[in-house]
Amino acid sequence: MTELLVGTKKGLFVLHGEPGAPFDLATRAFPGDIVEFATRDPRTGRYFASVTSGFFGPRLMYGDDPMGEWEQAKGPAFPEDIPDVSLDRIWIVQPGEAAGVLYAGVAPAALFVSTDSGETWELNRALWNVPTRPEWNPGAGGLALHSICPWPGDPQRLAVGISAAGVWLSEDGGQTWRTGYTGLVPQYVPEDQREITHALCVHNMHRAPQRPERLFMQFHGSVYRSDDTGETWNDIAEGLPSGFGFPMVIDPSDPDGAYVIPLTADLDRVTPDGNVRVFETRDAGAGWTAHGDGLPSNDAYLTILRQAFGHDGGSPLGLYFGATSGDVFGSADAGATWFTVREHLAPVTSVRVAGPS
Numbered sequence: 001m002t003e004l005l006v007g008t009k010k011g012l013f014v015l016h017g018e019p020g021a022p023f024d025l026a027t028r029a030f031p032g033d034i035v036e037f038a039t040r041d042p043r044t045g046r047y048f049a050s051v052t053s054g055f056f057g058p059r060l061m062y063g064d065d066p067m068g069e070w071e072q073a074k075g076p077a078f079p080e081d082i083p084d085v086s087l088d089r090i091w092i093v094q095p096g097e098a099a100g101v102l103y104a105g106v107a108p109a110a111l112f113v114s115t116d117s118g119e120t121w122e123l124n125r126a127l128w129n130v131p132t133r134p135e136w137n138p139g140a141g142g143l144a145l146h147s148i149c150p151w152p153g154d155p156q157r158l159a160v161g162i163s164a165a166g167v168w169l170s171e172d173g174g175q176t177w178r179t180g181y182t183g184l185v186p187q188y189v190p191e192d193q194r195e196i197t198h199a200l201c202v203h204n205m206h207r208a209p210q211r212p213e214r215l216f217m218q219f220h221g222s223v224y225r226s227d228d229t230g231e232t233w234n235d236i237a238e239g240l241p242s243g244f245g246f247p248m249v250i251d252p253s254d255p256d257g258a259y260v261i262p263l264t265a266d267l268d269r270v271t272p273d274g275n276v277r278v279f280e281t282r283d284a285g286a287g288w289t290a291h292g293d294g295l296p297s298n299d300a301y302l303t304i305l306r307q308a309f310g311h312d313g314g315s316p317l318g319l320y321f322g323a324t325s326g327d328v329f330g331s332a333d334a335g336a337t338w339f340t341v342r343e344h345l346a347p348v349t350s351v352r353v354a355g356p357s
Contacts, residue, residue: 002312003354004330005047005066006322007035010346012049014066014354019318019332023341027067037307040354041095041102044117047354048102050090058087060104062118066354075121076104076112082128092307093118094148097155105145109136109162111174124174127160132198139163139201139220140266146306147205151212159207159215159230166200167217167230180226183233187221188266204248204306211255214284218248218260225285236285241272247309251317251334256284259335261304261321270301278319280335294338295329302327307350322348 004015004023012035017023029035029049036050036058049061049070060073078085088107095102096113104112104121111124136143147161156173159180167180181200189197201220208214217224217233222243224233237243242262251257259280263269271277277292296302302323312318319335322328328341328348 001356002318003356004320004328004341005038005040005049005350005352005354006328006342006345006348007038007049007307007350008322008326008346008348009034011035012038012051012066013342013345015328015342017341019330020339022339023328023330025342029066029070030061035349036089037092037350037352039093039352041117042355043095043099046117048093048118050093052089058090058106060090060093060118060121073114073119073121075114076106076110076123077121078110079123082123088142089144091144091146092148094150097150097153101155103148103150103158105148105160107142107144108138109143109145109165111145111148111160113174126170126175127168127177130168130177132165135198136162136165137199141306147202149205149207149215151207152209154212157212157229159205161202161205161217163203164199164201164220166198166202167205169230180230180233182231183226183235184219184224185222185235203246206248206250206258208250208255209252214255216248216250216258216285218245220244220266223260223285234285236281239288240279241277244269245304246306247304247321249309249311249319252311252313253315253317254282257282257317258285259309259319261309263303269303271303274299274301276300276302276329278321278331278335278338291331291335291338293336294331294340305349307352308348310350310352312353312355318353320351320353322351324348 006013012029015023034052061070063070149159151157204218222237276295309321317334319331324347326345
């Protein structure tokens with residue numbers, strides 16, 4: 001039995017089911033609030049939910065059972081010595097490599113760190129204080145740190161993706177940071193400014209666990225791959241109907257395997273031609289294969305958000321994504337065929353597999 005955490009504009013939906021058939025609704029938490037992101041730390045079994053309330057604002061909640069009680073973490077929150085800055089959104093919670101360490105990416109773009117399994121959080125001041133920060137600009141979704149890529153087995157190495165301030169790399173546990181911009185082409189910036197701009201709109205970024213020097217990125221307008229830890233980037237969007245999109249999944253057992261769900265363009269953020277398809281590469285982006293068996297193909301103008309695509313880590317790989325239509329889809333065979341997990345939920349903001357229920 002698979003457990004799926006589906007964050008929506010109207011709460012967290014916890015779904016249980018056997019892959020290949022519709023899932024049952026096990027519980028709904030935080031009704032009426034936006035659940036930006038929800039996940040489970042596989043090391044401890046602890047669940048996390050980023051909850052944005054119209055009354056309380058952004059909060060990070062945690063618990064050992066999504067059908068039980070939740071507690072509020074102490075943070076993330078900006079310290080008092082940083083005036084006139086408040087938390088807008090918690091985009092992601094990512095387990096680190098060291099015991100008890102987790103990272104949270106927020107808007108305005110900042111990295112927070114917990115060393116006690118997510119109960120308390122502190123700002124990474126080195127990234128907050130980089131000299132170019134005054135030149136950073138928000139993307140359409142705000143100035144957001146939404147992608148966090150630890151290095152398997154090495155707690156000192158970390159890469160983060162920011163919209164719209166590019167890729168930042170650390171090799172000393174976040175004490176110092178440098179950029180990873182080379183090769184990224186921001187088509188939305190005047191050509192004579194592209195080499196010097198910091199307005200690099202990363203949409204999603206993931207590391208290949210079996211080859212950690214390799215990263216895949218969904219950018220604003222194209223898809224890229226880096227084979228040198230994020231120092232330089234190569235465009236791999238050829239063969240896709242569009243380079244624009246937000247969600248991305250990496251096959252954890254295959255460093256050449258990745259999936260994207262293209263959208264038409266930045267001004268038309270729906271599936272191309274109303275045909276919902278997931279595109280897979282098994283050669284690191286040299287070629288792409290479209291998968292749509294079981295997905296809507298006629299007049300289905302869906303939008304799939306940044307965090308709304310996840311996997312179960314299995315073999316064959318199980319894949320799950322949700323749309324702002326409130327529909328959730330899954331594949332039990334690495335994307336070859338698809339089934340409807342659940343219909344008519346609230347607009348989906350995030351999808352993650354918690355593991356066997």
